Amino acid sequence: MFLPQLMARVEKDEKLVVLTCYDASFARLLADNGVDILLVGDSLGMTVQGHDTTLAVTLEQMVYHTEAVARGAGGRAFIIGDLPFGAYQQSPQQAFAAAARLLAAGANMVKLEGGAVMVESVRFLVARGIPVCGHLGLLPQSVNTTGYRSQARESSAATRLIEDAEDLENAGAQMLVLESIPAVVAEEVTQHLAIPTIGIGAGPHCNGQVLVLNDLLGLTEKPPRFAKDFMEGSWNIANAVRGYVASVKGGEFPGPEHSF
Numbered sequence: 001m002f003l004p005q006l007m008a009r010v011e012k013d014e015k016l017v018v019l020t021c022y023d024a025s026f027a028r029l030l031a032d033n034g035v036d037i038l039l040v041g042d043s044l045g046m047t048v049q050g051h052d053t054t055l056a057v058t059l060e061q062m063v064y065h066t067e068a069v070a071r072g073a074g075g076r077a078f079i080i081g082d083l084p085f086g087a088y089q090q091s092p093q094q095a096f097a098a099a100a101r102l103l104a105a106g107a108n109m110v111k112l113e114g115g116a117v118m119v120e121s122v123r124f125l126v127a128r129g130i131p132v133c134g135h136l137g138l139l140p141q142s143v144n145t146t147g148y149r150s151q152a153r154e155s156s157a158a159t160r161l162i163e164d165a166e167d168l169e170n171a172g173a174q175m176l177v178l179e180s181i182p183a184v185v186a187e188e189v190t191q192h193l194a195i196p197t198i199g200i201g202a203g204p205h206c207n208g209q210v211l212v213l214n215d216l217l218g219l220t221e222k223p224p225r226f227a228k229d230f231m232e233g234s235w236n237i238a239n240a241v242r243g244y245v246a247s248v249k250g251g252e253f254p255g256p257e258h259s260f
């Protein structure tokens, strides 16, 4: 699936349903059960590799998992590949070389973390045919600075986040993940921008939602407060995924208990 097909869904006011995905079997199952976007997230450092953070994930590993997901999806879902820590922050040229590897592996878009500091790289990638998804709010690759704490709670930080979002859009980013921020801030960003916002712990007003697959499957030992175990009450994985898809498309997830 390519970007124009996805954007047509947003124009019809359909919520975009996103799940992280790390292998071919799940890619096939998720694509068959209505998930629009498979995010090959560097969260695989935690969910697959067992690290405490995403920082140890390498570009080679992201390429390997992106190839597996692309084979499984067989063109039936849009694929976003995460640029891992250390593979893009140095320069736009470094970001281009890493992003090109992910596109060659089967990603349709790359995601990178950060606001104003990433604007030059976003512009550089977009001008060279690489669709970019930004990521603001809680940035797991900056855990050593911020910890895993929700962001943009004070009004000055919220204002900075909104400015970052506008900067990323102006630089050509075509999607924006908002992680762990107050619902009112995510709502304001979503109203300000023309590009779709994808929330995770960011309330119900974004244009789409993303969950970490392992959280949805109830496999996470200490899931974040905003996550939901969709295996509860489901008779198999496909049924749980369909439940998630229906809840997001129907506007029931995330509810107030999954927002702040």
Ligand code: KIV
Pocket (backbone or CB within 6 Å): 020, 039, 040, 041, 042, 043, 044, 082, 177, 179, 200, 210, 212
């Ligand atoms: O790596 C990941 O899974 C992510 C999501 C938390 C958005 O970036």
